[in-house]
Amino acid sequence: MESRPILEAIDISVRFGGVVAVDGVSLTIAPGQIYCIVGPNGAGKSTFFNVLTGTVRPSTGRILIDGREFAGRPVHAFARSGVARKFQAPSVFPTLTVGDNLRVAQRDRQDERAIAEILTLLGMAELAGIEASTLGHGQRQWLEIGMALATKPRLLLLDEPTAGMGPDETQRTVSLIRRISESAAVIVIEHDMEFVRSLAVHTMVLHQGRLISQGSFEDVAEDEFVRDVYLGRR
Ligand SMILES: Nc1ncnc2c1ncn2[C@@H]1O[C@H](COP(=O)(O)OP(=O)(O)OP(=O)(O)O)[C@@H](O)[C@H]1O
Numbered sequence: 443m444e445s446r447p448i449l450e451a452i453d454i455s456v457r458f459g460g461v462v463a464v465d466g467v468s469l470t471i472a473p474g475q476i477y478c479i480v481g482p483n484g485a486g487k488s489t490f491f492n493v494l495t496g497t498v499r500p501s502t503g504r505i506l507i508d509g510r511e512f513a514g515r516p517v518h519a520f521a522r523s524g525v526a527r528k529f530q531a532p533s534v535f536p537t538l539t540v541g542d543n544l545r546v547a548q549r550d551r552q553d554e555r556a557i558a559e560i561l562t563l564l565g566m567a568e569l570a571g572i573e574a575s576t577l578g579h580g581q582r583q584w585l586e587i588g589m590a591l592a593t594k595p596r597l598l599l600l601d602e603p604t605a606g607m608g609p610d611e612t613q614r615t616v617s618l619i620r621r622i623s624e625s626a627a628v629i630v631i632e633h634d635m636e637f638v639r640s641l642a643v644h645t646m647v648l649h650q651g652r653l654i655s656q657g658s659f660e661d662v663a664e665d666e667f668v669r670d671v672y673l674g675r676r
Pocket residue numbers: 458461462463481482483484485486487488489490
């Protein structure tokens with residue numbers, strides 16, 4: 443049975459002056475689903491994410507969370523409804539311990555059990571007491587994902603979570619995202635096609651603001667138009 447969608451983005455467009463950054467894109471995501479959004483630079487991926495998290499108001503289109511209209515509502519209303527985001531830019535507090543970074547990120551009363559669960563999920567239970575500044579790049583990225591999880595999201599948006607990671611860390615991130623999807627839907631923007639291939643989920647390709655292809659990774663990778671876009675022929 444199909445679960446009820448958490449979020450529906452319907453025919454979203456975003457204009458910045460003369461630039462149409464997002465042009466009529468729709469997406470529906472239900473609990474447990476994972477989507478990947480790919481596309482060349484300037485395709486509109488980040489702007490679309492900004493719409494889904496409430497930081498950019500769409501010029502036209504509707505955002506429904508649990509069936510209620512959210513377009514134009516403030517970013518904290520999206521967060522309160524369970525939409526969380528890990529940014530590309532670092533947000534870890536380097537002088538705090540790993541555990542304290544997670545505690546700071548918790549919105550509600552401190553929940554030590556939830557912290558312990560997140561540390562286990564991240565594979566970083568042994569590192570709870572160390573200063574975040576001493577973490578390697580991959581561990582820091584995972585901690586940031588953990589900080590987003592500390593808000594107990596129902597929908598987690600990840601913007602290039604494997605940027606700067608080697609192949610092993612990238613594969614660990616694939617496993618981590620699969621485990622996260624047991625409790626939250628996940629949408630990932632990613633440039634690393636090996637990651638997208640491994641994750642093997644519903645993939646959406648944006649180009650010049652438009653959704654030009656979607657389906658399994660294999661479907662979109664074989665799409666002639668998508669190949670042309672990536673090879674710079676369009
Ligand atoms: N605040 C803004 N004001 C004006 N134009 C913007 C703004 N934000 C984005 N744009 C433009 O909108 C288009 C889409 O940009 P966006 O950052 O969403 O693409 P992207 O797919 O995330 O690219 P990248 O992979 O490089 O991050 C680009 O032409 C960009 O220059």
